[in-house]
Amino acid sequence: MKITKVEPLFLDKFLLVQVHTDEGIIGLGESGAWGFLEASGAAIEKFGRYLIGKDPMLIEHHWQYMYRFSHFRGAAIMGALSALDIALWDIAGKHFGVPAYxxxxxxxxxxxxxxxxxxxxxxxxxxxxxxxxxxxxxxxxxxxxxxxxxxxxxxxxxxxxxxxxxxxxxxxxxxxxxxxxxxxxxxxxxxxxxxxxxxxxxxxxxxxxxxxxxxxxxxxxxxxxxxxxxxxxxxxxxxxxxxxxxxxxxxxxxxxxxxxxxxxxxxxxxxxxxxxxxxxxxxxxxxxxxxxxxxxxxxxxxxxxxxxxxxxxxxxxxxxxxxxxxxxxxxxxxxxxxxxxxxxxxxIGIDLKPGAKENVPMVPREVVTRLHKDGSVIDQ
Ligand SMILES: [Mg+2]
Missing domain, CATH: 3.20.20.120 (Enolase-like C-terminal domain)
Incomplete structure (x- = not known):
C-alpha cells in the first residue's frame, strides 16, 4: 500500500487531515494546534510531500522521520504530526479490519x-x-x-x-x-x-x-x-x-x-x-x-x-x-x-460525511484575549 494524497481540511474551527492510499483506504486525523491551525495546515502539506509514495503502515518510522528531520517542533508542527499519525493508525486499523486499539x-x-x-x-x-x-x-x-x-x-x-x-x-x-x-x-x-x-x-x-x-x-x-x-x-x-x-x-x-x-x-x-x-x-x-x-x-x-x-x-x-x-x-x-x-x-471509527468539505466552512479563530482593569494581559 502506498500513500497517494495528503489533504488538510479546514472545517468549522477544526483542522482535519485525510490521507489517501492506492488501495482506496482513507485515514482521518486532526490537529490540536487550535490557536494556529493555518500554520499547522502548512506543516501538514510539508509533511505530506514526504509521505506521498510511502507505505502508510510504517507508522513509528514515519513519526521518527518527521519529528527528527529538522530542529523545529512546537505546537503547530506537532499538531500536524499528530493529525498524520492518527490518520495512519486509522489506515492500519481499516487495512486489518480492526479498531486501532x-x-x-x-x-x-x-x-x-x-x-x-x-x-x-x-x-x-x-x-x-x-x-x-x-x-x-x-x-x-x-x-x-x-x-x-x-x-x-x-x-x-x-x-x-x-x-x-x-x-x-x-x-x-x-x-x-x-x-x-x-x-x-x-x-x-x-x-x-x-x-x-x-x-x-x-x-x-x-x-x-x-x-x-x-x-x-x-x-x-x-x-x-x-x-x-x-x-x-x-x-x-x-x-x-x-x-x-x-x-x-x-x-x-x-x-x-x-x-x-x-x-x-x-x-x-x-x-x-x-x-x-x-x-x-x-x-x-x-x-x-x-x-x-x-x-x-x-x-x-x-x-x-x-x-x-x-x-x-x-x-x-x-x-x-x-x-x-x-x-x-x-x-x-x-x-x-x-x-x-x-x-x-x-x-479510529469515524469518517467524513459526504459533502462535509463543501457544507462546513472554516471559522477562523482571531487573536483575542482578556485584559485586567489596569490594561495588562491576564490568563483566562
Ligand atoms: Mg484545561
Missing part, C-alpha cells in the same frame, strides 16, 4: 468514563450546567471554573481576598448542587500564581474535587511541583505539552497526578500511548485533553480503550449538534450513564 494490545475496558463540559458567565448558569449534566447521566463535569467564563472584553479585577474567597464559595455551591453524585474537575486555566493556587487548593479541599487543573502556567515544572507539594487535591496538567519529554519532567518532579495529553498535539496515538505508559510507571492517571472535534474524541478513545491507567475522558459539549453532525459519520456513543462506548469500527 486492537493493534496496540487490545482493549482493557468496554466503556470510557467522561467528564462533560460546563460553561457559564454567572454562578447560576454554571450550577444549572452541573445539574443538567447530572440529569443527563454524567457523573463528572469539567471545564468548570471557580471563577466565571466571562467574555474576553470584560476587564478583570478583584481584590485578592475576594478572588480566593469567592472561588472557594463557588466550588462549595457546585458541591451543594449535586452532592457526591458528580465529580467536579476544577479548571483554573492558569489564572493564579503559585501562592494563590496553594491558598485556593487548601480552601476547596473539603469539597473533594476530582482534580485541580492548570492552577499555574505550565511553563515552569518546578512551580507546578511546588503547588502539588503544598495541597491535598490532585493536580491535572499537560494540555499544552507536545512531547513525552515534557511529561517526564512533570512526572519526575511529582508535579502531576493526572496527565492530560492531547492526542492531537503530543504526536498522535503513538505519542499519547507512550505518555500513558510513563504515567502508569508512577501510578498517575490519564485524562486525555479533548476540546476539539469528534475525530479527536475517537482518537482519544483508542487510548482510553487500552491504557490500564486511563481515568477520565474530556467530552466536549455539543457533539450531536451542527456543524459537527454535518461533518462526520460515527461519533462516540454516550451510554446515558456518563460513559462513552469504546468504538468497534475499524480504524
Amino acid at each position: 486492537a493493534l496496540l494490545g487490545g482493549k482493557v475496558r468496554d466503556r470510557a468514563r467522561v467528564y462533560y463540559h460546563v460553561f457559564g458567565d454567572t454562578t447560576d448558569v454554571l450550577v444549572k450546567g452541573i445539574v443538567d449534566a447530572k440529569e443527563r447521566g454524567f457523573t463528572a463535569v469539567g471545564h468548570l471554573t471557580p471563577f466565571l467564563d466571562e467574555e474576553r472584553d470584560v476587564p478583570y479585577f478583584k481584590t485578592h481576598a475576594s478572588k480566593i474567597n469567592d472561588a472557594i464559595d463557588t466550588v462549595g455551591m457546585y458541591r451543594d448542587a449535586v452532592g457526591p453524585d458528580v465529580d467536579l474537575c476544577i479548571e483554573i486555566h492558569r489564572r493564579m500564581t503559585p501562592t494563590e493556587a496553594v491558598q485556593l487548593g487548601l480552601g476547596i479541599e473539603k469539597y473533594t474535587p476530582y482534580f485541580f487543573e492548570d492552577p499555574v502556567t505550565p511553563d515552569n515544572f518546578d512551580e507546578m511541583a511546588y503547588v502539588a507539594s503544598k495541597i491535598n487535591i490532585p493536580i491535572a496538567t499537560g494540555e499544552r505539552f507536545t512531547s513525552i519529554w515534557e511529561f517526564e519532567q512533570l512526572l519526575s518532579r511529582n508535579a502531576v497526578q493526572y496527565v492530560r495529553p492531547d492526542v492531537c498535539l503530543v504526536g498522535g496515538i503513538t505519542g499519547a500511548k507512550k505518555i500513558a505508559a510513563l504515567a502508569e510507571a508512577r501510578h498517575v492517571g490519564v485524562v486525555p485533553h479533548n476540546p476539539l472535534s469528534p475525530v479527536s474524541t475517537m482518537a482519544c478513545l483508542q487510548i482510553a480503550a487500552g491504557a490500564p491507567n486511563f481515568a477520565l475522558q474530556e467530552y466536549p459539549i455539543g457533539e450531536e449538534i451542527p456543524p459537527k453532525s454535518d461533518m462526520v459519520d460515527g461519533s462516540a456513543e454516550h451510554d446515558g450513564e456518563g460513559f462513552l462506548m469504546i468504538p468497534t469500527r475499524p480504524g
Whole structure:
C-alpha cells in the first residue's frame, strides 16, 4: 500500500487531515494546534510531500522521520504530526479490519468514563450546567471554573481576598448542587500564581474535587511541583505539552497526578500511548485533553480503550449538534450513564460525511484575549 494524497481540511474551527492510499483506504486525523491551525495546515502539506509514495503502515518510522528531520517542533508542527499519525493508525486499523486499539494490545475496558463540559458567565448558569449534566447521566463535569467564563472584553479585577474567597464559595455551591453524585474537575486555566493556587487548593479541599487543573502556567515544572507539594487535591496538567519529554519532567518532579495529553498535539496515538505508559510507571492517571472535534474524541478513545491507567475522558459539549453532525459519520456513543462506548469500527471509527468539505466552512479563530482593569494581559 502506498500513500497517494495528503489533504488538510479546514472545517468549522477544526483542522482535519485525510490521507489517501492506492488501495482506496482513507485515514482521518486532526490537529490540536487550535490557536494556529493555518500554520499547522502548512506543516501538514510539508509533511505530506514526504509521505506521498510511502507505505502508510510504517507508522513509528514515519513519526521518527518527521519529528527528527529538522530542529523545529512546537505546537503547530506537532499538531500536524499528530493529525498524520492518527490518520495512519486509522489506515492500519481499516487495512486489518480492526479498531486501532486492537493493534496496540487490545482493549482493557468496554466503556470510557467522561467528564462533560460546563460553561457559564454567572454562578447560576454554571450550577444549572452541573445539574443538567447530572440529569443527563454524567457523573463528572469539567471545564468548570471557580471563577466565571466571562467574555474576553470584560476587564478583570478583584481584590485578592475576594478572588480566593469567592472561588472557594463557588466550588462549595457546585458541591451543594449535586452532592457526591458528580465529580467536579476544577479548571483554573492558569489564572493564579503559585501562592494563590496553594491558598485556593487548601480552601476547596473539603469539597473533594476530582482534580485541580492548570492552577499555574505550565511553563515552569518546578512551580507546578511546588503547588502539588503544598495541597491535598490532585493536580491535572499537560494540555499544552507536545512531547513525552515534557511529561517526564512533570512526572519526575511529582508535579502531576493526572496527565492530560492531547492526542492531537503530543504526536498522535503513538505519542499519547507512550505518555500513558510513563504515567502508569508512577501510578498517575490519564485524562486525555479533548476540546476539539469528534475525530479527536475517537482518537482519544483508542487510548482510553487500552491504557490500564486511563481515568477520565474530556467530552466536549455539543457533539450531536451542527456543524459537527454535518461533518462526520460515527461519533462516540454516550451510554446515558456518563460513559462513552469504546468504538468497534475499524480504524479510529469515524469518517467524513459526504459533502462535509463543501457544507462546513472554516471559522477562523482571531487573536483575542482578556485584559485586567489596569490594561495588562491576564490568563483566562
Ligand atoms: Mg484545561
